[in-house]
Amino acid sequence: MTTAQTAPPPSMRLRELVFGAACAAALRAAARLGVADALGDRPAAVEDLAAAVKTEPKPLRRLLRALTCYGVFTERSDGTFAHTDMSRLLREDDPASLRNITLWCTEPWTWQAWPKLDEAVRTGHNVVQDLFGKEFFVYLNEDAPESADVFNKAMTTSSKQSAQDVADLLDLSGAASVADIGGGQGHVVASLLEKYPAMHGTLLDLPRVVDNADPRLRPGGALADRVSIVPGDCREAVPVTADVYIIKNILEWDDESTARCLRNVMAAGGPKARVVVIENLVDDTPSMRFSTAMDLLLLLNVGGAKHTTESMVSRLKGAGLVIDDISPVNPYLHAFDCTVPV
Ligand SMILES: C[S@@+](CC[C@H](N)C(=O)[O-])C[C@H]1O[C@@H](n2cnc3c(N)ncnc32)[C@H](O)[C@@H]1O
Numbered sequence: 001m002t003t004a005q006t007a008p009p010p011s012m013r014l015r016e017l018v019f020g021a022a023c024a025a026a027l028r029a030a031a032r033l034g035v036a037d038a039l040g041d042r043p044a045a046v047e048d049l050a051a052a053v054k055t056e057p058k059p060l061r062r063l064l065r066a067l068t069c070y071g072v073f074t075e076r077s078d079g080t081f082a083h084t085d086m087s088r089l090l091r092e093d094d095p096a097s098l099r100n101i102t103l104w105c106t107e108p109w110t111w112q113a114w115p116k117l118d119e120a121v122r123t124g125h126n127v128v129q130d131l132f133g134k135e136f137f138v139y140l141n142e143d144a145p146e147s148a149d150v151f152n153k154a155m156t157t158s159s160k161q162s163a164q165d166v167a168d169l170l171d172l173s174g175a176a177s178v179a180d181i182g183g184g185q186g187h188v189v190a191s192l193l194e195k196y197p198a199m200h201g202t203l204l205d206l207p208r209v210v211d212n213a214d215p216r217l218r219p220g221g222a223l224a225d226r227v228s229i230v231p232g233d234c235r236e237a238v239p240v241t242a243d244v245y246i247i248k249n250i251l252e253w254d255d256e257s258t259a260r261c262l263r264n265v266m267a268a269g270g271p272k273a274r275v276v277v278i279e280n281l282v283d284d285t286p287s288m289r290f291s292t293a294m295d296l297l298l299l300l301n302v303g304g305a306k307h308t309t310e311s312m313v314s315r316l317k318g319a320g321l322v323i324d325d326i327s328p329v330n331p332y333l334h335a336f337d338c339t340v341p342v
Helices: 010-018 020-033 046-053 057-068 099-105 108-123 128-132 136-143 145-169 187-195 255-269 288-302 309-319
Strands: 177-181 200-205 227-231 244-248 274-279 322-330 333-339
Touching: 010 020, 020 057, 020 099, 046 057, 099 145, 108 128, 108 288, 128 136, 128 288, 136 145, 136 288, 145 187, 145 244, 145 322, 145 333, 177 187, 177 255, 187 200, 187 244, 244 255, 255 274, 255 309, 274 309, 309 322, 309 333
Parallel strands: 177 200, 177 244, 200 227, 244 274
Antiparallel strands: 274 333, 322 333
16 A cells, blocks of 8 residues: 655654654564564565464554554555565564664663653763663663673674774784773674784673673684683773774763773773774764764763764873874774874
């Protein structure tokens, strides 16, 4: 069924915007039900899809109809549904799958935090501490293990997609060792070790995260004999000596945590160590809607922010680093290449 699309007036556009949660919830429901996985290359009747994902057909049609308004799935004139470029990204097996990102951005805790955005804007502080009585990553790993798993998988998806870009950009010839601080499950380290066959790597992240490190890095993995896996909190200490430190998508939390992390990295590396900070910037991005939404989510959960070039530069200089170069890794990521001064 097709409906003539004319641009709605402002009064309807605003109504549509305030129902943004309905769109997010519909995407989450489709991802959890596995609708995109059940729909193959050929269009399917909603009754067949409903049988495959074990739902009632009528509400499934309503869910799909809502999503087609956003270009996620399409309904054909015979009433069957087919994939679009966006709905394919909800499939678990798509090489560029966004299924885990979809789940992560709509996890249960987010629905508790968003209503408190006015409070966070008023105070400038995160709301997770009040909601759950502990810091966000502590809450996640101690009290919400399913959300923690979704987070780690979502980060791995993003990392896999950007790790190769990071490895392609960085020239580490001349360095013997690299350490990824808050490196998640280790895709960046793995890509760098694959690029440099004589290099030694270290992955440091929270204990529960490194327990699930990339299989290439774990005992028996292809890179295991060239990697050290260090469980730890980089705000407490960075017990790793390396020629180059990577800090990617970490310095988005509160300023005190950023300062402590940089201080510990600089102390560990010592004079002349290279420190490469990689971040999504909110002032140089092809998607302001995504970046500003993520910026607000960071305010809610860790009292943090997506940086502008200027705010990142001021944090790095404030820590005492010398910035040698700022360059794009890909359209969404920038690398700040720094040195610890002598
Ligand atoms: C946004 S993810 C980025 C992961 C990875 N660097 C990447 O770019 O894909 C943030 C990472 O910081 C880790 N993290 C959070 N607090 C940490 C801490 N205090 N010490 C070390 N790692 C921490 C999280 O476990 C997570 O892996």
